Amino acid sequence: MKSSSVVTCLPFVNAKLLVKRSTEITSVDMNTSGATETNTILRKVPTPTPLGDSNNNNSNNKDLRLPNVTRRSITPDKRDSRRSRSSPFFRSEANSVGCQAWIDKRLPLIHSLLFLLCLSVYWNSLDGSFVFDDVTAIRDNRDLRPHVPWQNLFANDFWGTPMYKEHSHKSYRPLTVLTFRWNYALHGLNPMGYHLVNVILHGIVTLVFFNVARVLVLSSTVSLTAATLFALHPIHTEAVSGIVGRAELLSSFWYLMAFLSYTKAAGRSKRGQTYPVANGYSGNYFHSNNNNSFHHNYHSSSSSGTGSSGNTTTTTNNNNNSSNSSCAPKKPFPWSCQATSASWASFMWSLLFITIALLCKEQGITILAVCVIYELCITQRLLLSLPTSEFLTMRSVLKGGGGGAGGKFSPQTKASCQRICALVLTGLVLMVMRLKIMVQLPNFYTYDNPAATASAPTKQFTFGYLTALNAWLLLNPSHLCCDWTMGTVPLVTSLTDPRHLSTITLVLTLAGLIHRILKRDRCQKELPVVLALTVIPFLPASNLLFPVGFVVAERVLYLPSMGFSLLVAIGWHKCHKRLSTLRDSNGRKIFTLLWRLGLVFCLVSHAAKVWLRNLDWKDEYALFSSGLKVTDRNAKLFSNVGHALEKQERFGEALQYFHQAVMVQPDDIGAHINVGRTLNHMKRFQEAEVAYTKAKNLLPQSRTGETYYARVAPNHLNVFLNLATLISRNDSRLEEADLLYRQAISMRADYTQAYINRGDILIKLNRTREAQAVYEKALSFERGNPDLLYNMGVVMLNQNKISQALNYFDLALKEDPDHRQALMNSAILIQETGIRQLRRVAIERLMKIVGPDGPDTKDVNERVLFNLAMLHMDDGDLPSAESFFQKAIQAQPDFRSALFNYALLLSETGRAAQSGPLLHQLIHYHPDHVKGLILLGDLYVNHAGDLHKAEECYRTILKLEPNHVQGRHNLCVVLLEQDPNRLESLVKAKECLESVRESAPNEDYILKHLGIVEAKVESLTESIRLSEHHSHFPEMP
Template structure:
């Protein structure tokens, strides 16, 4: 009987194994939304991993534009990783250039912008976003984030130009801002925070309002432009968030306790102290990215469970520092109107290149080109000199204040969604989440370097020391980035590099890689090392069971699967593989129970629901085979038909159809059998088992030539498949062509030298 293997990912067709790299496999290899035959509309109704958003097991990550970019990669270069990596690198280069341009507009100095751009380009924290395929969501979101922000800068400029016929331009740029903000949101959720950054820019930088002026915005006519901008941003934010919640199904995603242990804690104190401490860890990674990891889940950051924990001192220091900086910034902002502008001549006489450049961001935002053309540098009386100097110093400090404000806005607002304030997130720390906030850090650090050079370094030696220190920072960041990229060159390097941070997860993933590369003894050691750190890891118990099953150490494999089920009772793949082991050891009753239990599991709320749905259908498939092997063909047909009825759209049905045909053929219902064989070939025209079963069907009807044609087609389609030569040899033997039959069996034995039954049949043919 020609056998169809059920769905699996292992090299051994009788073992269901999880993918080695969950991100790459789930987002690319197993994401049906990337395939050309999948309707494009599915991209807009599924999450980032290809699961419908309304499904209880959905991750709720709605990033259709990122998935479309993956689909374009798939169209151009299939599943070759190089194309996806090149795309990420090109996008990172584009974002770096756009960020440098934005920094130039905000600071008015090319040197500051270049410094910020170099920091952003070389920062090691970006390695995960650029080297990791799924990090493209963060890069694309940052790209549209910057485009939306630049559009709002243009809107503010045109809004202040009260000229007939120019109103169209401000609405055009506001529409551009809205479109780019939506695009950022459709790449990653934190992209919508650009609206908050635009609001900060409009109020405190472009319009130069004080905190005390904010209530007057709603009542005074002179603030009508600011009110227009804020209302527009508010409407956008409400619409975008409402749209996002609607597509999410109005439900927050559910995550495993290991993904975010603090969120799973029953203690409100533990949750609060840990969540307050995590921003400190993220800021430390930005400032000192020495220790980086692919995974910060589980116990990588131990929970802060007591007020006596020494780490609370870091939290207190961080909060105090942030509060002080905020008070200082807005305190200075509150008093910026107390220094009066001197006479125009006095001011003009001091319009040196440095002061104009220091104030260019404000000038661009508030003065027309016509006004700047009429500024002239003339003579100034001594009575105006002191006032002019004070005013120009004040203007420089105000420009510096504005840069600090926008830097803090870029640093803080994009990070807010990851702070567990509004909903729990599925990670402790995710380095790629810092891709957008790092712009604020880089801009702030670049401005600090410029301020030191301008105000504190009067001597050449001091200036050289500051420049040398900055060059050292760039070199250290660059070297660290190169080293970290080396870790990302292979999964084995990546997981080994993460052992010091998250040993349980790193050892478990390393075991998968080693097992996949045929290094089974090392893989077993890695699995057992992972379980020493964390004994309740269901996936590690499960993968260890796979390794033991491949080595036919069935008793140990059963024990591992049972331990996996103790940790995760609805682990459908464990039940399926237990059934396979029981069937292989002739314990058919237990095998049937495992298959039936697997097929009845409720997968509501489980991660990767498509995988579990496929596993349940595979269990029914194997149950049907088990019954067919016991000559219970009518019961087998009932099971196969149940599988067909419950089959999800993403489960390829050709094997089910072919096995249905075989069962009907055994019952002598040849016409029905042929119908299902042809249904199998209609779904997958190159399905080799269907060629073999069609050949056997034609042989039973006495259509020898047709049977010969089907067997020869199978040989052409699968020239190295031992089962093809075995069935063809059996066919030739039935015709009395024993020499050719023996030759076919020998060829089959060549491709499957460890198959005892095949070798025995080959010996019989030769005899």
């Protein structure tokens, strides 16, 4: 009978394995604690044969002895052999495996619970408003409006500013803005919809992260712990509760999807699946060991096969060289080990997802580096794999040798090289495209990131400390702040600064992790990738590669927190495992329970912190006030609290915060501008001018005979506009205001707001031609600026160019269909010109201001309502006219035109009695309203019969306008009606009407009434004459 041999698959034994003739040896399963288990008794081993010479049947081979480490691996450990299966160690491990199996069988339930957990802790953020950057990115961003071409999203930055402009922030995130646009299309500027999408996205990202963790660490318990930590981490409140944080959420989702697709392309997407390994064979590359829920069983690449599970025996026949092991492949190098078309399809999907992640936020491109590290450390086992006798490996090439006789790469190694090259090429292409779109680097200012402009070594010291500060926020997110700029983090200027200890601690921690990786930690092969997920996404925001426009931004830690959560989860489970192996049963139970309670306490406290932090993000006052609890060295926070109070018209309180900002940062131009603006609101104009002047003096001053360049923040130039607007209240200082606008334009040629305001000043100075030239110059910088187009219409209107004015109003509405002033004034212009074919257009434009749900009198100009009433009255739609008259009066109770015309409408429709209260209200607010007095006098004469009240109305008119024809005429009529049968009254009325006729000889109604009175006078005179005649000459019988 032919002899056979049994070879033990020993993990990572750096020695040649021996062939044992006529002997059966069970394989040894090693756990992380070094314990071994054997299932049969070892028999006496005859003369061993080296594995490399297994084809040689010579029995005189030399006896090769295994080193001590190998002998310990084969020989049963006495201490471990004494452990029974019922020991606490095995019970703990069994519980871990059982928990993992329970999770694996209920993944839909786990996914649902994780998603509901995210919804529950962020539910109170749904009723938040637009705060901080949300205002600029959403409320004031024209790219969200339906009338703006969607292509503009790919030409403008995140805030709606064209990328080519110098003052653009250069944040290119078109796909994120596209989702905002979808929100706007569904519900306009209702913040709840935006918040709801953010919360749902956070839940989805958490689920995908859980799946990524299962693929990476192959332990459902560790993955669930990491996902729960990630779902509840308070550092995410800015990314989830702040609407602009959607950039992080979307980028993270596609980031993880790209990683999952890449693992599938590299051959590792499902637990327990067959994957390629470095020596060309396939087998269970990773699996979950029964003795360790997150331990990977790696197999030596120098053995004749790789094991597929815990205890495996490989049998080698010396005669036919056949492999009968269950862990060996049926044939060497099966095609499943190579890059199939399906794997390349997954790889292409990963490249697409990477591009989408980049278009959501710039951090998304860092997944390229993570995929490269995954390829090297997981797929190719660059740090852990041993040399192969068949093919070259990446590790052997990098070490300058190794490899097999053929000196060729294995098929899967070739595929890995191809994938890495494709990743690098993709990264280069994406970065070149991104730089080309950006046109030029962004310009940031000292207050945004003070350390960026500091000198060495202060810059390096501070940037190092900021990295440690970000790590501390992940570890202890108790003091969170929405703004870390200006003086929030003082510069690290001295070697004796105690904050260096934080930097050193972080460096030592990272060094320890890297050292463990380089030592080829076989217990946690995924550690390099987990560390990469933590560090690499943070690098673009770390200031270590290039300066950025902020000191610390909590939302940029959303991606790095994934790797951090995995590190914490792995560490917690390792410590839990060690605690469960304590010999003292009481101590083991107590410490294990305390360790578990510690995790529960951490999760509950995180959830509570998230809930409370969401309340801070409800409105700007709460948000910025919470920041002042963290730091009182940030002038920007004081100013922002003041802005929030200013919006509530609490100017006195706002002024106190603005003054505090000036005290904290005396050279902050914006703080002085805020003081001046608030004083202006409080009608303290002289003090406001002083504050504006102080702010203006802080700007770089001109030097006689010298040309130099200085960078000025665009918002600081507002001091010229505010100061000019203030002094232009005095018509004698209009030229001075014009000079200020010209100074602003000289400092920034494309400062369109200065052009707009200067044009307004020139119109007031009746220099409309110059105003037109100014607006045309501004339009050369911003052709589609609706405000400029509207102002051009106003200029044309002042020049009595009606058709051109209407054309510019139409152009303004083409750029911004919601431009209220263009809508209102174009409609009024159409109404005044009497263009009947455009009357319907005028109504539609005014109705657009009112809105589909009816007007809100607090927001709609009463003139809009009045003009709608007049248009409907002209069209004969009297009920609609009445409705809009009522709403206009409700919006402004002293609206004279609305009161009079509504009263006139009622009078003309036979409801004169109802017009009385309106006329009394009109005369109460406007005693000199002549037409109202005329209508009220007519009401007294024709309906109330109160001639004395009517006489009072008409005499009041004659006091206001002695030559008012209608008033004099009506007074004559009243005098007549007081005693129409007396000749004296008729004579007075006749004389009154004759005097009126002299003032208006061509008024037919006066001539008509004079004729009537003359006839009555003549008739009454004749009657009197006849009566007197009869009295002197009585009729004879």
